[in-house]
Amino acid sequence: MFADGVTSITEPARTRDHTELALEGFGARVERNGRTASVYGMGAENGAVELSAQSLDVPGDLSAAVFFIAAASLLPESNLLIHNVGLNPTRTAILDVMSGMGASISIVSPRLAQGEVVGDLVVRGAQLKGGKFAGEMIPLLIDELPMLAALGPYTEEGIEIRDAKELRVKESDRVAALAENLRRMGAKVEERPDGLRVEGRPAGRLRGAEIDPRGDHRIAMAFAVAGLGAEGETKIRGAECAGVSYPEFFKELERLAER
Secondary structure (H helix, E strand, C coil), X not given: CCCCCEEEEECCCCCCCHHHHHHHHCCCCEEEECCEEEEECCCCCCXXXXXXXXXXXXXXXXXXXXXXXXXXXXXXXXXXXXXXXXXXXCCCHHHHHHHHCCCEEEEEEEEEECCEEEEEEEEECCCECCEEECCCHHHHHCCCHHHHHHXXXXXXXXXXXXXXXXXXXXCCCHHHHHHHHHHHCCCCEEEECCEEEECCHHHCCCECCEECCCCCHHHHHHHHHHHHCCECCCEECCHHHHHHCCCCHHHHHHHHHCC
């Protein structure tokens, strides 16, 4: 925005476009052509723009909602309504994936707000099949992969994740953290340089264990959900790390579990 001229970014695979939509919402000139997005700087010739303040209603984050979607899916007789969730098409791959695995997810009252699709989600308990995730799907699922992997032992066929080296350099080495903690719970896991393979229900039921999330909020929340279906008690060390993205996560999980 503050460069002289036009800045263009070309992506190797489609990724989330919240930034482009937000810039446009504030009055920036953004042009998109396939996987290339071009932003006109404030002093760009024939493209100078003046940004204007906006009043915004920020919807719930689907990457945070996925932990409750997963919990409702794996627990029989669940019936969960999640209000006001952001459903940008570049974010909803996780809903398509989980629906393909057999999850019962419905979108209610979809609407448009600030250029973004928003709606409510209804989730019910279901038997999950599992699946393999690789290639161009990975950038669209990158934040949800820890929860998918932790669901692996509750699926019929297990979960396999490939082409996800980026997980190694997130808030923690998420591949290693997932493999280590799933094994602590009794899961059968094959760790690979770019992902992992988690065996499904036929490999046996998970048991409670002491989980080390390595200070990673998504690992802590994923194993809190995995612990709901395990035999015995699951303890998560340093669980307060969930507060990085969801300070009220454990209170909400406890509130829902009491219903």
